[in-house]
Amino acid sequence: MFSKLLSVAGLVALAILSLFVGVIDLTPGDLLTNPDALPLMIQSRAPRLFAVLITGSALAICGTIMQMLVRNRFVEPMTAGTGQGAALGILLVTMFAPGAAILVKMAVSAACALVTSLGFLAIVRRLPPTEPLFVPLVGLAYGGIIGAVVTFFAYQADLLQYIDVWMSGEFSGVLQGRYELLWLAALVALISYFAADQFSIVGMGQTVSVNLGLNYRQVMLLGLVAIAIVTALTVVTVGMIPFVGLVVPNIVSRIWGDDLRATLPVTAWMGATLVLVSDVIGRVLRFPFEIPVGTVFGVVGTVMFLWLLYRPARDAG
Amino acid sequence: MLRKLALALTLAAAPAVAEEVTVETYAGPVAVETAPETIAVFDIAALDTLDALGVKPTGLVRPYYLPFLEDAAEGTEPVGSLFEPDFEAVNALQPDLIIAGGRSQEQVPNLAKLAPTLDMTIWEDTIGQGLARLEAYGKIFGKEDEAAELHAEFEAKLEAAKAAVGGKGNALIVLTNGPKISAYGAAGRFGWLHTALELPEAVEAVEQTTHGEAISFEFIREVDPDILLVIDRLSATGQEGDSAATTLDNALIRDTKAWKSGQVVFLSAAPVYISGGGIQSLNIVMDEIQAAFPGN
Numbered sequence: 001m002f003s004k005l006l007s008v009a010g011l012v013a014l015a016i017l018s019l020f021v022g023v024i025d026l027t028p029g030d031l032l033t034n035p036d037a038l039p040l041m042i043q044s045r046a047p048r049l050f051a052v053l054i055t056g057s058a059l060a061i062c063g064t065i066m067q068m069l070v071r072n073r074f075v076e077p078m079t080a081g082t083g084q085g086a087a088l089g090i091l092l093v094t095m096f097a098p099g100a101a102i103l104v105k106m107a108v109s110a111a112c113a114l115v116t117s118l119g120f121l122a123i124v125r126r127l128p129p130t131e132p133l134f135v136p137l138v139g140l141a142y143g144g145i146i147g148a149v150v151t152f153f154a155y156q157a158d159l160l161q162y163i164d165v166w167m168s169g170e171f172s173g174v175l176q177g178r179y180e181l182l183w184l185a186a187l188v189a190l191i192s193y194f195a196a197d198q199f200s201i202v203g204m205g206q207t208v209s210v211n212l213g214l215n216y217r218q219v220m221l222l223g224l225v226a227i228a229i230v231t232a233l234t235v236v237t238v239g240m241i242p243f244v245g246l247v248v249p250n251i252v253s254r255i256w257g258d259d260l261r262a263t264l265p266v267t268a269w270m271g272a273t274l275v276l277v278s279d280v281i282g283r284v285l286r287f288p289f290e291i292p293v294g295t296v297f298g299v300v301g302t303v304m305f306l307w308l309l310y311r312p313a314r315d316a317g
Numbered sequence: 318m319l320r321k322l323a324l325a326l327t328l329a330a331a332p333a334v335a336e337e338v339t340v341e342t343y344a345g346p347v348a349v350e351t352a353p354e355t356i357a358v359f360d361i362a363a364l365d366t367l368d369a370l371g372v373k374p375t376g377l378v379r380p381y382y383l384p385f386l387e388d389a390a391e392g393t394e395p396v397g398s399l400f401e402p403d404f405e406a407v408n409a410l411q412p413d414l415i416i417a418g419g420r421s422q423e424q425v426p427n428l429a430k431l432a433p434t435l436d437m438t439i440w441e442d443t444i445g446q447g448l449a450r451l452e453a454y455g456k457i458f459g460k461e462d463e464a465a466e467l468h469a470e471f472e473a474k475l476e477a478a479k480a481a482v483g484g485k486g487n488a489l490i491v492l493t494n495g496p497k498i499s500a501y502g503a504a505g506r507f508g509w510l511h512t513a514l515e516l517p518e519a520v521e522a523v524e525q526t527t528h529g530e531a532i533s534f535e536f537i538r539e540v541d542p543d544i545l546l547v548i549d550r551l552s553a554t555g556q557e558g559d560s561a562a563t564t565l566d567n568a569l570i571r572d573t574k575a576w577k578s579g580q581v582v583f584l585s586a587a588p589v590y591i592s593g594g595g596i597q598s599l600n601i602v603m604d605e606i607q608a609a610f611p612g613n
């Protein structure tokens with residue numbers, strides 16, 4: 001209980017700190033004295049904080065759900081075709097309906113993400129269950145192929161650098177009025193929490209699920225739709241941030257186990273914290289310029305992952 | 318038979334007629350035969366300047382991005398793209414001269430195997446090198462007078478633009494790419510705008526990188542430049558989407574001196590980004606800057 005309070009307090013403290021990190025000098029005292037401070041907070045700092053927190057937690061939750069659906073610890077939406085599918089969707093909209101509203105972009109992107117996720121699922125089901133490493137490898141290859149298709153079309157249409165905006169996500173463009181779609185992602189992630197038990201059962205395999213009276217296919221589809229929507233929303237608003245969905249669920253699972261109802265909040269907390277730490281580092285390291293959050297997260301996440309793998313084993317609980 | 322003989326005679330006679338001149342290229346001075354008839358062009362800035370001189374290429378890359386070069390491109394043979402020449406097509410064309418550079422610079426050695434190839438890259442010193450290319454083309458195609466005239470015309474436009482921005486304060490150059498922005502300094506790719514126009518930098522820490530430094534909107538608000546020069550990368554390649562104006566129209570930017578005083582200049586992106594240094598493109602940029610500061 002105490003450690004829970006401590007972790008929440010830690011995230012809150014970090015969140016408050018992040019509100020005062022930016023190119024414009026702003027101290028808590030300014031909020032009371034400087035009339036420009038509050039608008040800045042509302043227009044720039046708070047939106048960025050919310051965007052980071054939502055993206056981090058939602059991507060981590062998506063990673064967990066996907067790992068349950070395909071029963072493999074080493075996949076995540078950004079490497080197994082979902083993120084690339086979302087990017088493909090954006091590219092298609094940009095090529096054929098450049099003036100389309102953001103909601104249309106998002107819908108097309110989510111639809112493409114769903115189709116590519118279904119494709120991944122279809123491939124995974126044909127893999128021998130005795131070879132668990134096939135799944136991430138096939139996922140990487142599959143995601144790579146879709147990514148290559150995206151690159152090919154972008155190259156043909158002279159959109160390479162444009163599509164790059166979505167392939168490497170970061171939060172520098174986040175402002176009030178430019179990230180609100182992410183709240184939808186937060187909502188979807190929250191709803192998926194209520195289906196957590198079902199995802200846990202799906203993670204035990206089809207036979208067990210059916211024996212426990214679960215509508216296997218329905219839960220599977222529900223999970224995929226949730227993943228596709230969240231992925232598309234984050235890709236459209238901030239871009240692809242890889243590894244969050246891979247590193248965080250693995251850390252959580254190793255320390256706290258696989259009871260999703262109990263661990264999903266932890267997953268969300270850790271995803272939010274790690275992405276926020278990365279974003280703050282990216283903002284200060286080359287101040288006043290920015291380093292994409294994905295780059296920083298790659299380093300931070302890798303270090304944490306290695307620590308997890310090699311930390312001295314405690315008594316197996 | 319007679320026609321073939323006549324052709325052979327002409328071909329044999331040609332080298333005797335052709336003169337050689339030495340022109341300045343990116344790779345240093347190079348001797349070139351004058352008045353080449355079949356030319357393949359792999360650089361849009363080159364196409365721009367050749368068009369101004371009234372020289373029409375036989376082979377040309379696709380796409381060439383700039384609508385005002387449509388006439389110049391009409392009837393030319395496609396010879397590949399800016400980054401990838403179609404060597405079969407080039408070979409079929411049997412050009413007397415290949416003009417490459419910039420995005421096609423890496424292909425210069427390969428193209429040189431097919432025909433004499435000039436590396437006409439314009440990079441570090443957009444105006445200086447742009448004018449050097451103009452002079453070189455003038456020499457090669459025997460259009461020195463036209464080249465000198467164009468040179469003088471540009472100098473006048475440059476002076477006018479310089480006068481227009483003089484005393485209007487410092488400037489920041491930003492490139493928008495969809496919803497993201499990056500900044501450029503005087504040492505960077507678009508830095509010639511600072512040096513040529515004697516426009517002070519609003520912030521001096523921007524390093525030289527091809528695609529600029531990633532910045533946040535807060536950065537622009539904090540730097541608070543008097544003038545904001547905006548290049549919309551997306552529109553440079555003829556794409557629509559989030560235009561630069563939409564990207565920049567937000568609470569933070571609206572708060573800057575540049576926005577408040579209406580000194581946000583949206584430069585036509587293609588002349589700066591695609592064909593920077595081409596004489597017509599240089600003129601377009603100067604005209605736009607001058608037009609953005611009325612009352613001069």
